[in-house]
Amino acid sequence: MHFSIPETEVRSDENGSTYVAYNIHVNGVLHCRVRYSQLLGLHEQIKKEYGNNVVPAFPPKKIFTLTPAEVDQRREQLEKYMQAVRQDPILGSSEMFNSFLRKAQQETQQIPTEEVQLEIYLSNGQKVKVNILTSDQTEDVLEAVASKLDLPDELVGYFSLFLVQERGDGGCTYVRKLQEFELPYVSITSLHSPDYRIVLRKSYWDTAYDSDVMDDSVGLNLLYAQTVSDIERGWILVNKEQHRQLKSLQEKGSKKEFIRLAQTLKYYGYIKFDPCITDFPEKGCHVIVGAGNNELNFHVKLPSDQMKEGSFKVTRMRCWRVTSSQVPVANGTANPSSSSKCDVKLELAFEYLMSKDRLQWVTITSPQAIMMSICLQSMVDELMVKKSGGNIKKQMQKKRLNGTFQRSDSQQAVKSPPLLVGIEDFSNASTFDMEDVP
Template identity: 85%
Template sequence: MLGASEMFNSFLRKAQQETQQIPTEEVPLEIYLSNGQKVEVNILTSDQTEDVLEAVASKLDLPDELVGYFSLFLVREGVDGGLTFVRKLQEFELPYVSVTSLRSSEFHIILRKSYWDTAYDTDVMDNRVGLNLLYAQTVSDIDRGWILVNKDQHRQLKSLQEKGSKKEFIRLGQTLKYFGYIKFDPCVTDFPEKGCHVIVSAGNNELNFQVKLPNEQMKEGSFKVTRMRCWRVTSSQVPVGNGSSSPTPGPCSSAKCEVKLELAFEYLMSKDRLQWVTITSPQAIMMSICLQSMVDELMVKKSGGSIKKMLRKRHNGPLHRSESQQAVKSPPLLDSPDPNREQIVKLSTKLSSVSLRGISASNSANDISGNDFHGNYAFEGIGDDDL
């Protein structure tokens, strides 16, 4: 795999430095925790994500075996204190270069857990530092409204806080709606109809939609990652006029254009019906990264592997997915009355990897090619019992 090549990653790291004209030197870098606390580490400008993560873990006294349970995320903080997740920092990135090149105090790097299955919270909570990190994240998510809490639950949580019962606080948090989810900024979707405003959240192996319909009615639904046949991220240049994006694509100069990002996934709506759902959002890449990491976890469990080993392996080096993929056969093609859709499905089954490899440029939402897709090895069909 090209992404696992140290030579290729070294090239990417050097390209980042040269592009921003940043020499290799020792610098301080602030990493934020979920509670707003800052941890300052001394690193080299040429240090990649894993090096910075290790430096933060060392500063916090987080054991080596738990480092892989956490990741660094680039976020933007709004004037109201709200957080927008830009992306999870990748292995080949230089965190110092990534955050300083944005030249804005709104952007910073935050430490957050990097897994989805709450069963693995137990591993982290067995350690004092891990417990404090999870506790801080849970409190923060509740305060931001990412986790839904009613009055009675709020009273219980406050009581546990006053007692200093952090484990019990997290255990109660695990029973609440949207625990462990990442919430994205409001965006637009074409489901259930075109132009619907939606708030998307990722967690529990699904994308959750809170949709505002044109008649002002609110609806909620979830798309399970195991029913996504494949997905893709596309970018396009969209003309900007009078401060708003024009719905009609066309030629434009860089001064009058903005980049539109879309995440589209093909979803198994019923036993023999696949449908494309498109989300238009500046956070489309982050959404795709979330889907990818959910698939990674599911594949490891499906092949009988251990999430602990996967996280440690990710920490000690690139994560190779070939072994777990060989244990699971690609799902059979579904019969579809739409010949165009059937062709799309066939293209997706040709993929040998589910890795995210950047953005596929496309000037049209209908411009479909096999290289655009992220095939999903965790895809499962629907049987009669599911209907």
């Protein structure tokens, strides 16, 4: 998750006194507004719990009213502070930090704690209505959905809640996986748009875990619905003969056999992202990126209109980072420090082992860059569990900590762990080449 404080606001409290509010954004979207005193209180709590040696530097108090320049300086310092706390493996995953963000989110949106009904969608469009509190966090809502569906406790961790935007062409955009520091009801309500919905989808990549899910009838139905949906939206490639076989299995109600056949098809289990831009193999190429099978798949249109396809294995990525920058809107000015409205430009860049002795950076410019990064990290998580001989069932029961790998610098970059040496034999790495698409 990418934390930033791109702006401040002068607001009035209930007594009519004015104060400066710092707008905390996550992935370029407003999450909450907080005062300096609130962040200072969080800082003091963290210091008390974890000690001075662990806590990053916090901007000092000022006796006199801050000038506009000092307010902006404090904004930058608080942004770096929030990024430093979030990227710390202990602080960023602490209940203290996450509960602070959840409470601030609820206060910002001015949504009182009360019982509500929240609609959660399955992959086939079916709605599941769950009764929750507006203050229930992501894990609580996921458990409520599982309970409503009668999904066994041991399978809950195989699924996650995703924020999805429905498009006018009938497709959908996976915006993000809902995190432990947010309240799903508040998150979806604050968007004020019927185009967004919360969708339940499996959160693992290795198809071997499908067997665990299919052993339960509810898990089987969820996986079957997702597979059918992915085929219908074109995420899984199917030729005429395969389509005929799948149709026959559907008519027979043979769900397990349907999934088994789908597992053999190209791009089974992948998440496809919206068309975006890449600098590989040439700058300015249009590309459709898919994440799955421990890789990022590229379907690239070259400037010459030639189509090429290739895949980048996560085990051959030495590192990756997500960077954000402010881009003025069309009628604005080219100066990002001015008061004109700016959009957030996100880029995912990874350093890839193209051949035995050659590393190369590949960049993707996409609003879904952080979602791509989260997919890469979750693939790494699974590989590391498998490599260490860990139990995936126990691992799935733990809360996924998607943000703990992040590292932020002055350019607002998010970096990955080092290369996964030992999972693949890099001495045999051959030159990477993209194939022509027929």
